[in-house]
Amino acid sequence: MKNRDRKIGCVVTGAAGFVGSHLAERLLSENYRVIGVDNFFSGRKENLTALWKHPDFSFHERSVTEAGLLGDLKAQYPDLECCFHLAAIVSVPYSVDHPETTMEVNCQAAVNLLGEADHLGFGAFVFAGSSAEYGGEQRLPLKEEYATEHTRHLSAYGRSKYLASREVAERRCGVALRCFNIYGPRQDPTSPYSGVISRFVALALQQQPLTIFGDGLQTRDFIYVSDVVEAYLRAASLCGKATGGGKNPYNIGMGKSTTILELAETINGLVENHAGLAICPERPGDIRFSEASVDAFHKVAGWEPRVSLLEGLRKTIAWARASQEASSQP
Ligand SMILES: NC(=O)c1ccc[n+]([C@@H]2O[C@H](COP(=O)([O-])OP(=O)(O)OC[C@H]3O[C@@H](n4cnc5c(N)ncnc54)[C@H](O)[C@@H]3O)[C@@H](O)[C@H]2O)c1
Structure with a gap:
């Protein structure tokens, strides 16, 4: 996706989200x-603050469930050639309670937009x-080929994302x-369904104990947002190209796992929160271990994560501290 000779237009769905x-x-x-x-289902107007001022925004x-959305936008912005489709229902518990709405928003809308993008000749x-x-796949690190039609998805969220990813990966532009x-x-x-890091940081800044469910030895693979954004740009450049042995869909993670206990202790240390931890019973349905295999996207796109967990946590804490101070100003 080269933008040197003329301006290229990109749709970003979920633009008011994180x-x-x-x-x-x-x-x-x-x-x-x-x-x-x-549509601000979970996004916030404040997230658009820096964007409003920009003349190209x-x-x-x-x-995203509206029929003909990309066609309407293309009629208004003829330079539109690319769609980053991030809008989704992101709460797993909500998806369990509302499986049909989740399928409609996360899967059917994605398939419709993909069809429109293809029809409109998007790159x-x-x-x-x-x-x-x-x-609930237990083989680690998780490799792209482990998600199949037979995977036992734990929620409508997981199932809807799997079905949509599979469709996207089958199209030339996707x-x-x-x-x-x-x-x-x-x-x-x-x-309560936000990412664990944002919740831990908010609690730590309020000098409150960080809630751990179970023994805290469950692991997650945490990736800083700027590394993910870089992956999106590289993915757009891959679209439409034969990716030589690529494994589209591709994993994006650090390729390292961290226990929730270690994470909580690190955040408490960085924030100097002396309130410690609050240990609660294990939550049924939580996956135990998670770690991505990230070799495939590295191989096709030369992408690798650049921000270490410690550096990412420092940046996140600095931002949370500044926004807390700003909101406490009269
Ligand atoms: N944050 C993560 O850890 C993570 C991990 C894996 C995948 N993802 C995916 O990345 C994407 C972005 O997630 P996020 O963390 O920024 O979440 P987010 O909730 O901040 O962003 C999602 C955005 O989609 C919007 N949206 C929801 N339904 C919509 C609809 N029908 N029409 C238009 N907009 C709609 C929401 O208002 C919100 O702004 C999502 O697709 C999510 O599933 C996120």
């Missing part, structure tokens, strides 16, 4: 036109898949990225 807003900012900094789409408050369609596509646990500034800590 990852989508970072991606939109990066695309603008690389001289792309960005058309953000979001436009925003449409619409749902790239990059989809936000998820590590939840591996369900690449799906199976992201592991993304963290960084602007991740919403207020929902």
Whole structure:
């Protein structure tokens, strides 16, 4: 996806969300036109603060489930050639309670947008898949080929992402990225279903104990948001090319696992929170261990994570501290 000779327009669905807003900012900094789409289901207007001011940013408050969405946008922005589709229902418990809505938003809308992108001749369609596509898979590190039709998905979220990723990967213009646990500034800590890092940082800054479910030895693969954004850009460049032995969909993670206990202790140490930990009973349905194999995307796109967990945590804490201070100003 080269942008040297003329401006290329990109749709970012989920632009008011955590990852989508970072991606939109990066695309603008690389001289792309960005058309953000979001219905604020979980996204926030504050996430668009830096974007509003930019002359190459436009925003449409619409749902990705609306028929003909990309065609309408293409009619308004003829330079549109690329779609980063991140909008989704992201709460796993919500998806368990609302499987049909989740399938409609996370899978059917993605398939419809992909079909439209193909029909309109878009050069790239990059989809936000998820590590939840591996369900209860226990072989580690998780390799792309482990997610199959027979995978026992633990939620409608995991199933919907798997089905959509598979469709995207089959199209010439499509690449799906199976992201592991993304963290960084602007991740919403207020929902009980938010990423564990945003919740731990918020609690630590309030000098409150960090809640651990079970023995804390469960692991996750945490990846900083700027590394994920870089992966999205590289994925767009791969779209439409024969990727020589590629394993589309591709995993995006650090390729390292961290225990929740270690994470909590590190955050308490960095924030100087002396309230310690609150140990609660294990949550049924939580996966025990997670770690990505990231060789495939490295091989096809030369991508590798650059931000260490410690550095990423420092940046996230600095942002959370600054936003807490800003919100406490009269
Ligand atoms: N954060 C993570 O750890 C993680 C990990 C793997 C995959 N992902 C995927 O990355 C994407 C972005 O996640 P995020 O963490 O930024 O979550 P987020 O909730 O901040 O962003 C999702 C955005 O989609 C919007 N949205 C939801 N339904 C919509 C609809 N019908 N029409 C238009 N917009 C709609 C929401 O309002 C929100 O702004 C999602 O697809 C998610 O499944 C995230």
